[in-house]
Amino acid sequence: MIPPDVRKITTVGEVARARTFVAHLATSLGAPEVERARFLTALTAQLRRSLGQGGAQLTITVQQTGPDRSVRVRTVVQPATRAPGQASPWHRALSCPGPMTQDSHLPAHPDDTAPAEALLAADEETAAVLQRLDESENLVRLHREELHQTNQGVLALHAELDAAALTQQKLLDAERAARGETEKARRLLTFLANASAVVTASLDxxxxxxxxxxxxxxxxxxxxxxxxxxxxxxxxxxxxxxxxxxxxxxxxxxxxxxxxxxxxxxxxxxxxxxxxxxxxxxxxxxxxxxxxxxxxxxxxxxxxxxxxxxxxxxxxxxxxxxxxxxxxxxxxxxxxxxLQRAQLTDLPAADGLHLAARYLPATRGLNIGGDWYDAFFQPDGSLLAVIGDVTGHGLRAAVIMGQLRTALRAYAIEETSPAQILTRLHRMLCHQQPNLYATAMIARFRPDDLQVTWAAAGHPPAVVRAPGGAVRVLDDKPGVMLGVPIPFEYEDHTTEIEPGSTLVLYTDGLVERRAQGIDTGIELLAQTLAGLHEPDLKDLDASAESVLKPLVHESERDDDVCLLLCRTAPFPRS
Incomplete structure (x- = not known):
């Protein structure tokens, strides 16, 4: 380490020489201009202040600080007279790159150096500082301009972000409103569709x-x-x-x-x-x-x-x-x-024979079909009980039914046999109404005769209830349906019935159900007839209602229902 340099400072000249010495030392050790200028300015100010306090002692020390041969110049200014409570000595250090060797020593004291040279050196330092200052000011100005531009960009960016946020909010509000309108429209259309289905489902x-x-x-x-x-x-x-x-x-x-x-x-x-x-x-x-x-x-x-x-x-x-x-x-x-009911006949009154009939139209469609019943006297006094069913529904079926009913009555004037009447009806229907078919059954009652003659054309079999409650089905094979395009001769069948018996004629709407078939319905009809009490049969109209009740449900019916009850007197007429 180089021995320290100690000198007393009592005059302005000593201050100037000390500054010049330290400046020369810092320059020789390669101290940077700005740090060197700051160091020298601070040292000079402290030395000048010490002159007003009776002088000072300046100690200058140069020490190596690291393995890279860098050095530090340390100055300590201590007042010549130290009063009680006075602050610690002033000190300041300057780091220099060096180099410094074992043989290094402080430069000679610049006591004999010309003042002009020191002044020029000071100017060089000032020029270097001013140059650095100009560079810093230029750099600060550039940074200020960049900062201003950055601020303008930030402000513009904020404005754009605010505008974008406002636009996005408007879009969100518009989307929310559109969704609300869409949901409202969907709800209204759904209600309209559901309500339309409800009001159009009924024909009442x-x-x-x-x-x-x-x-x-x-x-x-x-x-x-x-x-x-x-x-x-x-x-x-x-x-x-x-x-x-x-x-x-x-x-x-x-x-x-x-x-x-x-x-x-x-x-x-x-x-x-x-x-x-x-x-x-x-x-x-x-x-x-x-x-x-x-x-x-x-x-x-x-x-x-x-x-x-x-x-x-x-x-x-x-x-x-x-x-x-x-x-x-x-x-x-x-x-x-x-129109349908106008086609139905008022039942005649006959000695020894009571008649009752019921007609129930289908509950679907126009309530008009081809089912009919009829009862009338022939010229020889016989009574014909007729029941029939034209296939299909609607006005055409009703018209054909009326034609068959009228033709049957006309043929019954000339023919007494049920089979002959059906045969003529069959020929007429094949000739005048091709592709239209019908079923029919005719039962002939003669006065004072316990035998009933009947013939059927594809019609469900009649059922007979005896006075004691026994029930039998007239299941002789019927002929073909009326109108089937083949030549056919129908046959008469004869059945003996006891006094007080009831012959039941009906159409398939009474006994036929889609899920069960016709046989189950005929069996239920037979059970219903067997269950009737003998006194109840005196009121044949009430008996007809009793027969319909278990067979015809209150629900909708796809087909018409015709029922004709023919009950002989309990005892033969005397």
Missing amino acids: HEDIVRRLPDLLIPEYASHVDVWLFDEDEKTAGNDLHSAAAVAAARTDRPQHAGPHPGDLPGIDDRPPSALSPDRPLLCIPLTVRRSLGVLTLTAPGDHFDADTSVMLLELARRIAIALDNALRYEHHRDTAEE
Whole structure:
């Protein structure tokens, strides 16, 4: 280690020489200009302050600090006189790259160095510092510009992010609204489809009207009123209905009546109704080919929604179609049933023979078919009991049934044998109505004769109940169906029956079921007849009801049912 340099500082000149010495030492050891300038400035300021305090002692030490031969210049300024409580000596160090060897020593004291040289050296140091300062200022200016540009970019980025966030929020709101509208539309369409299925499932207009409140309350209406009228009634007005309903009936346009305009698409606005001053009314005419009535809905809340009102208009149109179909069906059904019953015969009164008949139309279709029964006297006094069934349903089957009934009566004037009558009917049907078939059975009763002569054309067998309750089936093989395109001669069969016996003729609608077949139905008929009490048979009409009850269910029937009971007197006439 180089021995330290100690010197007293009492004058400005000594301060200048000490600074010049330290500057020369730091320069020789390769200290950087800026660090060297800072070090020298701090040392000079401290030495100048010590002059006002009576001088100081400056100690300069150079030490090697590491294996890389770097050195440190350390200066200690200690006041010449130290007062009690005075601070510790001032010291500062400067790191220099070196090098420093064992033979190194402090440079000569610059006591004889020209002041100009020291001044120039100081200027060089100042120039180096100023150059570094300029470089730093340029660098700071560049960084400031970059920072400003960065700030502008950040601000622009924030603006873009805010705009993007706002756009995204708008898109999310639009998507949420679209999803809400889609869900609402899906819900309305689902309800419309389900409600349409309900109202079109029935062909009873009263049943359709009864179902509407359950469909619409409480979600789409708080109250539902259906005003059905005849064609002349819609222009007459009605005090029981709102003015909006009357206007809808007269103008055939939907009407909205409420405290505030509804502004609903395709619907006229009117003042609030006296029947519902607080809640709006929506009155929709039920129109298809003609005006059927008006559907009036009381709003479930304080207004009708526009989309919901559009759905309600479409539902009203479908309700009108369903009501029109039901009313037309009911009209055709009533007409057909009246026509069918007009074809049935009032049963004649015969000595020694009681007759009772029942006809039940099918509950599906137009309630018109080809089943019929008949009973009439022949010229020789015999009574013919007839039952028949034309295949199929509808108006054509009823017309053919009427033709067969009329032809049978005509042939019975000329022919006394049931088989001969059926044979002529068969020829007539094959000739006039090809591809249409029928079944029939004819039973002939003669006065004072216990034998019954009968013939059948593809018809279910008759059943006989004896007075004691024994039941037998006349299961002789019947002939072919009437109208089958082959030549055929029918045969007569003779059956002896006791006084008080009941001969039962029927069509297949009484005994035939899809899941069971006809044999099971005939067996049930026989059991039912056997179970009747003898006193009950005195009222043959009541007996007919007793026979129908276990065989014909209250549910819908696919086929007509005809039943003809023929009961002989308990004792022969005297």
